[in-house]
Amino acid sequence: MRRNRCFVVVTLVLFALPVVAEPKPNDRPPNDRSPVDLVVAADSRTVYISDRTAGCVVVVDLESQHTIGEIPLRGKPQGLALSESGDTLYVSEHGAGTVAVIDVTTHQVSSRIEVGKWPTDVALLPSRNRLYVTNQDNHRVSIVELDTAPATPSSEVAAIREPYRVAVAPNQKQVVVVNQLPLGAGTDHDLAAEVSIVNVDGDADEANVVHVKLPAGSSSAKGICVSPDSQWAYVVHNLGRFNLPVTQLERGWVNTTALSIIDIAAAKRKVTVLLDDLMQGAPDPDSVVVSEDGSQLWISHSGVHEVSCVEIGKLHQLLSGELPADLAAMRDGNQPNVWVRIKETPARLSDLENDLTALYLAGIIHRYPTGGIGPRGIALSPDQSKLFVANYFSGTVGVLDTTTGQLQATIALGDSKEPDLARQGEVVFHDARLAFQRWLSCASCHPNDGRTDALRWDFMRDGIGNAKDTPSLILVRETSPLNRRATRQTVRECARTGVMVSHRIMPTDHEVDALTAYMNSLDPAVNPNLTVSGSLDEAAERGKELFFGRASCQHCHPGPTFTDRQSHNIATASAHEDDGLYDTPSLVELYRTAPYLHDGRAVTVKDVFRVHDPSGVHGKAEALSDSELDDLVAFLMSL
CATH class of the missing domain: 1.10.760.10 (Cytochrome c-like domain)
Structure with missing residues (x-):
């Protein structure tokens, strides 16, 4: 009932653009703190953080490393974009159907822009004074002309499925969008998520949007950024071997984590490399940012509570055949290593999709803890010396030195309530440490708060050769027996055996209790296909x-x-x-x-x-x- 009441309130205010009074931060009861995205002001004095469960933007003073304000918002605040002048902050309000426009000098919402019902991310195109908004609900990207009064979407372009993040190329000629989930038949052996590239100069129609497919099994694609020279789009995603039976997890047999490099002008994927190492996975990558000089790529891994740094400039050199002598001399058993083989036969570039050691062999990837649990959004300071990390489940922002990767500080976003059993279960659900060699979390196959990765998997418990589509976990408390063959009678049994069978470890009783509580808490979202009043059309x-x-x-x-x-x-x-x-x-x-x-x-x-x-x-x-x-x-x- 609470969700329905919230929906009615939202739909009543969607068309009321003037500012309405919001509750003051000190009038609000404690919430779970869940920072999901952040942006740093150009003067390096302030960082703005969207807090999904507290329903606000938190403002942190970087000199004192303390919060100096909260800006209450609607829905679940998510993506952020700061204007070039630094005086306006745009925030997607997921579930409220709006983008909040915030005056950063007053910390007040000055207006709202109506977009899709589930906006996830925002990006500014300064040359056109235009805002691009990804709408997860209708699989479209809203194009907002900010010069109009009031600012409203002038058009939309179609993405593929659940567009999650958007990035504008520095040359301001293309906008790239990562689609979180694949669209197609589960029986398609090439099923994969895609990247959409929008031509800024063209009309907002299908002719000016091209789509680039990621490798087969790509899903939970969330992070995207563009190289400083506007040539490359960098995409991070899970890469599942869904065409293989789930007979083992060891050495990436089933689950791997990938970085795909897209040639923007050619609208073609150049290469995909793995971010895991030989004996440990790095699942559930969330965000990716590139340094201004194009030398470093930073990636958050929410499943293992780390960030990785890829020396992306050196990777491009290796891809072009420029191998240092010491690397060229290394052997892979009785044959040349993968980089030598690629230099000799460029057509073998696809070998990198299955090589867990390539980046480590070259010494161009490094991983660091973030000082918290569940890192999601990341941002570089204007002088590139610091990396800021939104630790979702810890309610903190980690500050890392980009030269050493060492944690310099941890900034708490404010008071939060004691996590109940369901919240503890949510943490376990997203924690890949609860898996053999850390290859996956529950969320790897059930992203979007327990839903589906749109892939099918062939588990051994019922023989080989009969793969099943990943089911959503919404309302599992009311829909037993569970799984496609109805072999699990209770949610608790499903939680326990899911970890045992899928993750190949034995969970503790408390972990099972917490997972059960979290799974029992999963309710459906307000359906975006209903009318404004919440009824059927x-x-x-x-x-x-x-x-x-x-x-x-x-x-x-x-x-x-x-x-x-x-x-x-x-x-x-x-x-x-x-x-x-x-x-x-x-x-x-x-x-x-x-x-x-x-x-x-x-x-x-x-x-x-x-x-x-x-x-x-x-x-x-x-x-x-x-x-x-x-x-x-x-x-x-x-x-």
Whole structure:
């Protein structure tokens, strides 16, 4: 009920651009502190930090290393951008459907810009006085002309799926967007997340957007930045070997972490290199920044509470065949090392996607602790001497020396409440130290607060050759039995065996209790496909009538969770599962759980009925006309 009340308040104020009174910081009860992004003022005196759970921007004085103010915001504050003049701060308000425009001299919200309902990041294009906003809910990028009064989006361009961060090339000719999740069939062996490149000079249409696919198995792609010369986009992401059976974790057999380098002008991926080392993973990279001279690339790894520094200038030299003599002399057993092999045969550049030692062999990657748990947003000081790290679960900002990588200070954002068991479980859920050789966290496969990575995985517990799509964990407390074959009867059993089977370690009782509490706390978000008042639109209303009527969907998908919690055979049997029995999934949040069916073979909900139900055994949707099926899908996407 609380979520519904919040939604009503948000939808009422979306169209009221004048400033309304916000609660004062000292009037607010303690919250979990969860810094997610930060930006440093040009004078190096101030850093602004978005705090997702406290619902504010925290202002820190860097000389005293203390907070000097909080600016209460709506929704879940996330991405930040500071104007060239330094007097205006733009903050995406995820869930509120707005970008807050903050006067930094008064620490007040001066106005708000209406965008998509789930804005995640913002980036300024100074030459056009334009703001780009990534909207996770509708998979589009809003283009806001700031010279208009009031500032409003002039247009949108389509991304791929859940655009997460956006970066403007220094030459201000292109804008690059990283899409967090892949879009396609789970049975596609090349399924991967993509990067979208927007041509600034062109019209806002599909002709001026190109998409570059990352390597197969790329998901949870979050961080992106552009080289100072505007030639390269650097993208960090998880790289899963989802085409292999999950028989082991050792040495990156299943999970690896990657940096992909995109040639912006050519709209082509040049190379992907691994950021893990031979015996330890570096999962769940979140953010990436490049130094002004193009020599260093800093990356936060939220799963292992570290940042890595890649000497990116030297990496480009190696990629062009410039090898130091000592590196060229190193051997890989009885053959030349990977860099020599690439120099001799440039077509072997793709070998780096599977080489866990290449960067370490070259001595161009270094990893450092951040002084906290769950590092996410990172930013360099204007003089490039310090790296600031938002430690999400610690409620702190770590300050690192960029020459040595050593932690210089840890700045607390303010009072926070004692973490309850669910919050402790959230920390465990995102902690890759709870896995053999740290190759993954629960969030690696269930990003976005327990949802899906859009990939399928072949676990040994039910034989090999029958991979299953990653299910969302939303409402697991009400939808047991769990997993695609309904083999887990309780959330606690799922938490315990998930760590044992997927992470290859034995969790403690407290870790299981905490994970169970966190998983039980996972509720659906307010559906962005509902109307402003929170109701169904006309098409969804017609679809609702069909759902409970002629389409006969309610027999297996009764409300309120839209599952009968039984297993059925709908003629989609996988190899080694001749009975074809699969658990009836909940339809809640169906709009964000693609691909569909137990193995992800259906890209869209419509494909479930028109492409993958030739026998007409999946309800009675085959009898519907195309327009009626569209209405049914509209209802399903509103659940």
